[in-house]
Amino acid sequence: MVIAAAAASLEKNKEKTKAKQRYLKRKKQRRKNKPKVAAGSVSGSDDEEDAVIVPGADSEEEKDEDEVLIEQDPPQAEDKPRKEKRPKKRQKVAEDDDVEMQEPEPDLIPEDAPTIESVSLPTLPSFPLPALPDAPSKSVLALQGLDRALVGAEIVDSTGLLPIPPDGEDDGGTGLTEKTRKRLLELGIVELFAVQTTLLPFLLPRNPLQRSLYLPFDPPRDVCVSAPTGSGKTLAYVLPIVEILSTRIVTRLRALIVLPTRDLVTQVRETFEALGKGRGLKIGTATGQHSFSHEQSQLVADKTTQLAGGSSRIDVLICTPGRLIDHLNGTPNFSLQHLRFLVIDEADRLLAQSFQEWLVQVLAATRPPSDETSFAGGLPQHHDAVAPAFRSLLSYADIPSFVTERKESSCQKLLFSATLTRDPGKLSALELRDPKYFVVQEKSDGPAVLDVAMDKFTMPATLTEHMLVCESSLKPLIFFHLVYKHNITNALVFTKSAESTTRLVRLFDFFDARRRMGTGGDPSAFVARAYSSDLSAGERKSILDKFKAKEIQILVCSDLISRGIDISHVSHVVSYDVPVDMRKYVHRVGRTARAGRAGDAWTLVEEQEARYFKTMLKQAEHLEKVKRMKVGEKDLAPLAVYYEGALAQLKESYSR
Numbered sequence: 139m140v141i142a143a144a145a146a147s148l149e150k151n152k153e154k155t156k157a158k159q160r161y162l163k164r165k166k167q168r169r170k171n172k173p174k175v176a177a178g179s180v181s182g183s184d185d186e187e188d189a190v191i192v193p194g195a196d197s198e199e200e201k202d203e204d205e206v207l208i209e210q211d212p213p214q215a216e217d218k219p220r221k222e223k224r225p226k227k228r229q230k231v232a233e234d235d236d237v238e239m240q241e242p243e244p245d246l247i248p249e250d251a252p253t254i255e256s257v258s259l260p261t262l263p264s265f266p267l268p269a270l271p272d273a274p275s276k277s278v279l280a281l282q283g284l285d286r287a288l289v290g291a292e293i294v295d296s297t298g299l300l301p302i303p304p305d306g307e308d309d310g311g312t313g314l315t316e317k318t319r320k321r322l323l324e325l326g327i328v329e330l331f332a333v334q335t336t337l338l339p340f341l342l343p344r345n346p347l348q349r350s351l352y353l354p355f356d357p358p359r360d361v362c363v364s365a366p367t368g369s370g371k372t373l374a375y376v377l378p379i380v381e382i383l384s385t386r387i388v389t390r391l392r393a394l395i396v397l398p399t400r401d402l403v404t405q406v407r408e409t410f411e412a413l414g415k416g417r418g419l420k421i422g423t424a425t426g427q428h429s430f431s432h433e434q435s436q437l438v439a440d441k442t443t444q445l446a447g448g449s450s451r452i453d454v455l456i457c458t459p460g461r462l463i464d465h466l467n468g469t470p471n472f473s474l475q476h477l478r479f480l481v482i483d484e485a486d487r488l489l490a491q492s493f494q495e496w497l498v499q500v501l502a503a504t505r506p507p508s509d510e511t512s513f514a515g516g517l518p519q520h521h522d523a524v525a526p527a528f529r530s531l532l533s534y535a536d537i538p539s540f541v542t543e544r545k546e547s548s549c550q551k552l553l554f555s556a557t558l559t560r561d562p563g564k565l566s567a568l569e570l571r572d573p574k575y576f577v578v579q580e581k582s583d584g585p586a587v588l589d590v591a592m593d594k595f596t597m598p599a600t601l602t603e604h605m606l607v608c609e610s611s612l613k614p615l616i617f618f619h620l621v622y623k624h625n626i627t628n629a630l631v632f633t634k635s636a637e638s639t640t641r642l643v644r645l646f647d648f649f650d651a652r653r654r655m656g657t658g659g660d661p662s663a664f665v666a667r668a669y670s671s672d673l674s675a676g677e678r679k680s681i682l683d684k685f686k687a688k689e690i691q692i693l694v695c696s697d698l699i700s701r702g703i704d705i706s707h708v709s710h711v712v713s714y715d716v717p718v719d720m721r722k723y724v725h726r727v728g729r730t731a732r733a734g735r736a737g738d739a740w741t742l743v744e745e746q747e748a749r750y751f752k753t754m755l756k757q758a759e760h761l762e763k764v765k766r767m768k769v770g771e772k773d774l775a776p777l778a779v780y781y782e783g784a785l786a787q788l789k790e791s792y793s794r
């Protein structure tokens with residue numbers, strides 16, 4: 139049975155094998171007979187056929203067989219149909235081209251006419267590749283949105299000087315009266331600096347009518363001045379104010395000078411008093427240093443009766459903005475309607491100060507109110523006491539028309555800074571009248587207005603600048619080394635805070651005492667003192683006076699006196715802590731190298747601050763002007779022992 143079954147199975151397999159062989163033979167035959175066409179187009183149908191005809195066929199085998207068959211075919215056999223097909227494709231392209239180029243009638247074509255294949259047709263110009271537009275340059279961006287008047291600024295060469303003739307009628311082109319010239323010469327000023335020679339003809343025109351106290355029909359243009367530190371900006375506004383106000387008969391508040399600090403108020407007052415000596419001008423200050431009622435009594439003559447024209451004991455008021463607002467709001471008869479000059483010195487700093495919107499209030503007080511309300515104080519007895527621009531508001535019934543005609547305020551605004559702002563927003567807050575800009579700077583290759591626009595500030599030509607990168611822990615020791623090595627006296631040392639001024643002075647005192655002991659009682663003791671807002675106004679004044687008298691050699695201070703302070707003998711400025719921005723740097727280093735004198739500025743930079751500081755200088759295009767300094771360990775070694783002792787002493791003094 140088993141044998142019979144096995145024989146049947148064998149027979150069946152034989153039949154199957156035979157069937158397969160027949161199938162393969164047929165397939166081979168079919169391939170041979172198959173018309174020669176592109177391989178890709180036929181192969182798919184073949185496979186489909188296989189799948190239908192021989193469902194039981196082993197697919198692996200089939201594949202092998204196919205591969206064999208393909209190998210057997212000569213490669214030309216496959217290539218041939220492709221070669222035949224190509225012209226067809228070209229024809230298709232030609233047909234497409236016909237859309238544009240109509241084929242000529244065959245009869246019209248001369249025999250020797252070039253065929254379309256033989257003519258090389260001109261190719262169409264290719265489209266330009268997409269490209270990004272060039273980014274606008276830094277300078278173009280800087281000029282965007284800039285005040286038109288600033289773009290048209292008058293650039294003044296900082297080296298220009300104008301000698302003042304010793305005596306006689308000739309003013310030497312200065313426009314100054316003989317009295318003023320004499321006074322200048324008495325003060326040792328024999329020539330005018332560039333900022334003064336530029337500003338004087340503008341503020342003191344030859345035409346005496348334009349020097350009037352009131353110019354209601356032809357109000358003067360406002361002025362903005364950017365000039366380096368120590369270039370004589372103070373005298374540039376004090377001189378014309380003294381000249382014009384000296385012609386007055388009645389005392390009115392005609393010049394208002396606003397400054398950021400009390401120290402600067404004192405300094406500018408001294409300049410006014412020195413220049414205005416013998417001219418009969420009364421000068422007052424308001425800083426909050428004295429009681430409010432004391433200041434009131436200095437400013438106004440009559441506090442009891444309200445007067446439309448105000449009442450003033452002084453011609454010139456020099457003040458800080460805070461105290462000015464206090465008087466505007468709280469002192470009866472304190473009026474700014476007669477102002478001929480409004481000076482904003484260190485303008486960029488003051489414009490950044492929003493104290494009670496001081497600027498808005500001051501500007502409003504210089505012009506008549508727009509709502510046409512009469513003066514709250516009732517009818518003034520003498521209407522000539524009211525400034526011309528304010529007279530239209532008087533409620534007289536029989537007032538002549540020329541009095542009621544609207545006139546403009548004669549107040550001329552003068553803005554000064556070594557780092558004048560270019561911020562259009564801040565400048566517009568000043569409501570400048572047809573402003574004229576003057577930029578005093580060294581000759582430069584590029585357009586000078588760009589320097590202003592891009593916050594590139596001019597430094598005094600006589601200033602030398604250094605930077606020294608050091609480890610934080612060694613900074614005090616390096617500072618002491620510099621003091622002794624260069625025998626620094628008359629130095630201003632800036633730190634970042636009031637607290638750090640005190641600490642550095644203490645450490646220096648401990649160190650100096652130890653050093654003197656260690657060197658056998660060296661008599662050359664350095665006197666160092668701290669100067670900051672932690673001190674009372676009286677203490678500050680006393681310390682500043684001692685420094686000016688050279689009783690103090692090293693004044694360690696906060697940024698409180700980094701602006702405007704003028705101490706002629708300062709030979710070194712040390713930024714013990716790096717300044718936070720370029721403006722601060724400019725003002726700090728500008729405390730030396732003033733009025734054409736030489737000066738040195740050093741900045742101690744901790745390693746982690748170096749990148750920031752260098753970037754700041756680079757952006758102001760000033761990095762290459764600051765020389766690098768190095769102090770070796772060898773230099774520090776002899777002082778290290780005193781330093782360690784001083785540090786321990788300081789620690790102990792704070793822990794007590």
Ligand SMILES: Nc1ncnc2c1ncn2[C@@H]1O[C@H](COP(=O)(O)OP(=O)(O)OP(=O)(O)O)[C@@H](O)[C@H]1O
Pocket residue numbers: 326327328329330331334365366367368369370371372373555556701702703704706728732733
């Ligand atoms: N024509 C001049 N001849 C000699 N010295 C002058 C002259 N003009 C000004 N000075 C002196 O130059 C010094 C600097 O002047 P001033 O304080 O006005 O500078 P500044 O431009 O206001 O500086 P800063 O921007 O730092 O406030 C002062 O001591 C001043 O007396």
